[in-house]
Amino acid sequence: MTERRRAGLAVMSEVYGWEMSDGPGDFFAHTADQVFGEVWSREGLTHRDRRLLLLGALAATGMTDVAEIQAGAALGNGELTPEELDEIGLFLCYYVGWPLGTKMTMMFGEVIKQHRRARK
Incomplete structure (x- = not known):
């Protein structure tokens, strides 16, 4: 290797x-x-910064399945909080369109539930 x-x-x-x-x-x-x-190793942006950009790109293209992996990893790594994910969902509704943003928001809700269950 x-x-x-x-x-x-x-x-x-x-x-x-x-x-x-x-x-x-x-x-x-x-x-x-x-x-x-x-x-992902380049200087200039943090992993959190790159993750936020990626979530926006995935939302814009309707790729909620891939975004689900990213959202779960962001919560697990402490890069984003459940409250921040909720806010991101609402923000995206206005920039990628209500239907795509709503799909992301609903998926974020499920990821947050799974995250909270795993932490108990």
């Missing part, structure tokens, strides 16, 4: 909050090496 792959896997583990192991194929290689080893 290359140093670049190790660095990418370490950042993936930080971002998602669970231990990532190496995976097969070119797609995983590009994800680990480029997306996490290079893009």
Whole structure:
């Protein structure tokens, strides 16, 4: 395993909050090496900043399934609070449209419930 792959896997583990192991194929290689080893590792933005931008992009494209993973990781890592996720949902309603923002808000509510249950 290359140093670049190790660095990418370490950042993936930080971002998602669970231990990532190496995976097969070119797609995983590009994800680990480029997306996490290079893009998420750059200076200038925190993981929280990048997560907020990603949540906005996912909301704009209606990708609530991927956003659910990001929201859960943000809560688990302490990057966002349940109250902040609620506020993000409302904010997104105005910028991505009420239907897409509502889908995100409803999904955030479910993620918050799961997070609170797991903490008990």
